[in-house]
Amino acid sequence: MNTQMQDTVRKDWDTYFMDIAYMVSTRSRCPRRHVGAVLVQGKKLLGTAYNGAPMGVQDCLEAGCMISEEIEMKLVDGQEQLFKKQRCIRTIHAEQNLLLFTDRGDREGSTVYVTDQPCWTCANMLANSGIVEIVYHRAYPKDSDKVALLMKHKGIVFRCLDHFEPPAGAHMAVTT
Ligand SMILES: [Zn+2]
Ligand SMILES: [Zn+2]
Numbered sequence: 341m342n343t344q345m346q347d348t349v350r351k352d353w354d355t356y357f358m359d360i361a362y363m364v365s366t367r368s369r370c371p372r373r374h375v376g377a378v379l380v381q382g383k384k385l386l387g388t389a390y391n392g393a394p395m396g397v398q399d400c401l402e403a404g405c406m407i408s409e410e411i412e413m414k415l416v417d418g419q420e421q422l423f424k425k426q427r428c429i430r431t432i433h434a435e436q437n438l439l440l441f442t443d444r445g446d447r448e449g450s451t452v453y454v455t456d457q458p459c460w461t462c463a464n465m466l467a468n469s470g471i472v473e474i475v476y477h478r479a480y481p482k483d484s485d486k487v488a489l490l491m492k493h494k495g496i497v498f499r500c501l502d503h504f505e506p507p508a509g510a511h512m513a514v515t516t
Contacts, residue, residue, distance in 0.1 A: 353383060357453040358477055358501055362510035364388045365455050370400040370431045377434040377454040379442050379471075386446045389437035393430050406430035425482050427459075435462035439469055447471050456480050457500070463487040466496075473497040477504050 365376030368390045379387040393399040405428040412423050447470035457480040491498035
């Protein structure tokens, strides 16, 4: 194989780590959304996590999702409007599990690759976790405006890999 051919065949690092995040997401047992997240320092993988119930308790497939509805007030053209949002609250989100299973020292200056744009709570926690970059693939429109603003204020690089193609078998429909 000549050098030029190797270059075209070889995956770039973004694709490599997002592929891993998608493979990790297949461990999730919440039927609404399978989310995977990985922590990367330089080019070194330091942790993997997916959304799920705490170890040793019933998960969404065993006990069903635990749906919570929130009402959020937003200003639209200067007018207060109420928006309803449903979420499954049985699971600990992938990003939160990633923080539970990695060390603060490892996170300083690191990057999180996550299959889905983080929700507000995860984004808020990631903003205080030492990481300096978040790379995601699927959009999460419910929280995206305020999450993008938070990242901007915090100086965290926030990138969407919009041309990414998930590995076969790791992509599923999501409930928004
Ligand atoms: Zn669920
Ligand atoms: Zn979240």
